[in-house]
Amino acid sequence: MINRWLFTHIDNSSLVVFRVLFGFLIAAESFGAIATGWIRRTLIEPQFTFNFIGLDFLQPLPGSGMYYYFATMGILGLLIMIGYKYTWSIIGYTILWAGVYFMQKASYNNHYYLLLLLCMMMSILPAANYFSIDTKLNPGLKKVSMPRWCLLIVIAQLWIVYTYASVAKFYPDWLDYTVPKNLMISRANYPVIGEILQKHWTHVSITYFGILFDLLVIPLLLWKRTRLLIFFIGIFFHLFNSIVFQIGIFPYLSLAFCVFFFSKEKVHRLFMKKKEFYTDNEIIIPSYKNLLIPILSIWFIIQIVLPIRHWMIPGDVLWTEEGHRLSWRMMLRGRSGTTHFYVVDKNDPEAKRVRIRKKEYLSKKQIRLASTKPDAIWQFAQRLKKVYRDKGKDIAVFVDSKVSVNRKKRKTFIDATTDLANVPWNYFTTNPWIIKYDEK
Template sequence: MKKYFSEHIENSGLVIFRILLGLLIASESFGAIILGWVDTIFINSKFSFNFIGFDFLQILHGEKMYVYFSMMGILGILIAIGLFYRFSMILFTIMWAGVYLAQKESYNNHYYFLVLVGVIMCFLPANGKLSLDSKFFPKTQSTTLPRWMPFLLIFQISILYFYAAVAKIYPDWLDGTFSRILLNGITQHQFLLDIFNQKWFLLLYAYAGILFDLFIIPALFWKRTRVLAIIASFAFHISNSITLKIGIFPFLALSFIVLIVDPKTFQFIFKKSETPKIYPFKSNLYVWFFVPFFILQLLFPLRHFVIKGDVLFTEEGHRLSWRMMLRERIGELKIKVVDPKTELSRYYDYESELTSTQIKTLKHSPDLIWQYCQRIKKQYKEPVAIYVESRVSINRRPFVTLIDENVDMTKAQFNYFQHNDWILLQKLD
């Protein structure tokens, strides 16, 4: 095994992946401006719901975000053409991590995945050829690299697929309940609706999703199933792109195929080199960084198993866990502010200062509700008590109470890794 991963292979797959990644980064960044995502999240709102503990990222707000996203788009182009690659990759990863941590109202798993891919790519010599760096700076030239280097990326997406499959193993997915909700939300065409509401089709869709997530990477590696796996990948991801509107993730996932197929497949793109140029590296640096990096990646998605309650209801341990397209949450929310001295109370008009996207997400997200209550608290010169009346419906079940109405949210604490007692432990029938 050690000999297999230490073997030097052509770096063509990684080089092509770099080009595809750079183009997708540019598309994501410029597209966020053109399609109005930047307006919705950072311009039209008074503030964004950053990850708890990252309040300093409120600086990433306002019209300067047009410049910010434009810079990331330019960095994507530099990555694609391989100019100042290492600098561009590091800077983009830092900037994109800032965007990811600065807002939760428009959460998408590929935002997090792109951060992780960026971190890994910062360490990989993806500019060894077919890059301006290799032309202008001969020391960066290389035609081979150890097999384990591109495997770092493959391992990362394997983690994503595996935990996405594990997350689907719950009753509403296995019996087709959520598949019905998902499929009925993507079309109004009666012919398709008639098919989508057939029990056999819902079960086929549900179990095909689990099987795809579990076996697509092994199937891509095995030569006998590779062609079929590539066809299945394109069918799966392109259909998701069209129906679910999930940004660049389908195309980013497809880009990983170039890392798995034989690098010799791409020989027609590159000039034949008589003398292989081996990329020099210090293995200790990679070991000390990537061993703990991947240990965390393996542990993070498991944390909800050791937190009390059903993550489907409490949301505790949901983020950073590859729990993708699993449930529909609809919330109802009232926030009551009480003056302890006079005992006078009033309902806070949160809808007047939030965008429609923020309102929708706030109503069903415990962590956002907690954050927002802390924000309201700061608006008053004198101490106040804040109570919430919050109910949520999961996958169109009857509404049930989400947060203890007797808890003063100004005194409630938030914990990322343990159950927060102000979130009720409801059983979903």
């Protein structure tokens, strides 16, 4: 049964078409980061970046290095699109994108994480076995089929992402329209649609459409009778997200995924007419079978467990943020607050608390991050400790933090008596200096 399910060969047109679209989109993302000034604002102008904790060695290249870094990524994206040195190109892009992803959190969103997962998956998929420079140079590489597992892992990954995104919305602030309303307030000045986005019926529509679309899009794409309808609904949904939320390539990447759901015959007919259509349905047991099945099992166990780890951590994840990242909790909260940092010279018994001027160390975007996110607050305390240590001083760092989630009343967020410069960061358990509240 497993052999038939995973290793029956099917036509590979969908994977080939997706490779072309994927390569074009990631190239556009890379070159766009240069053109829009994202690299300058995020990686060059700041004195340092808030990397993922424990990966301090990941720092932006000096000078104009990050421009060359992203230009290289863009070129690799184009090589992926045309299928030249595909394996090395996709592995290279994956490594570089992982570096960017883990290097900074000021411009974090779940779509960056999804792109990293897709790059890893595309690294093992035979996506350049047709319509590629590689097969032109070496015709022996050309194939018109692929094992079914190549299709199934993409669908399974997407199903996990969308399902968790839907389930996460079943909480009061989404269901009472608070979050959609707050999301639209900042977009009131949009031309033409700005006023419409402030209407109550718009907030109600976003609330329920967001839940239902994420929950049902994969099953309805898999069902032939509803496939075309949900595809056109998806076009509207993703274009709306692109225009209103301006979230880069993700809406278009989501539409590109649809080639995996339409029939092999239709994808072949629309995009690969000159290609031989494969119909033999051979079951070919590969030599890597005993390696593939355990790897895929571990991969999907992680993908299923990781998004629900916050249930194992005390406190409401919307407040504590512990377990929020890597969990497909998209657009569920807005955070605001004021956080003041104070340093005390530990070797001077008469030393007074000195308030830190954050703007001397952080960009505007980083200040927002270090005012509301506990990991960034802790990391900035560590940064201050290093700065003062270089001056020959041993300091304690205390924080006065008031935070609001979804425009609710501000509450004390951090224990003001804890020296954050001298406490560890707990990755897998709670950090006791984050103040928890019983109410959700």
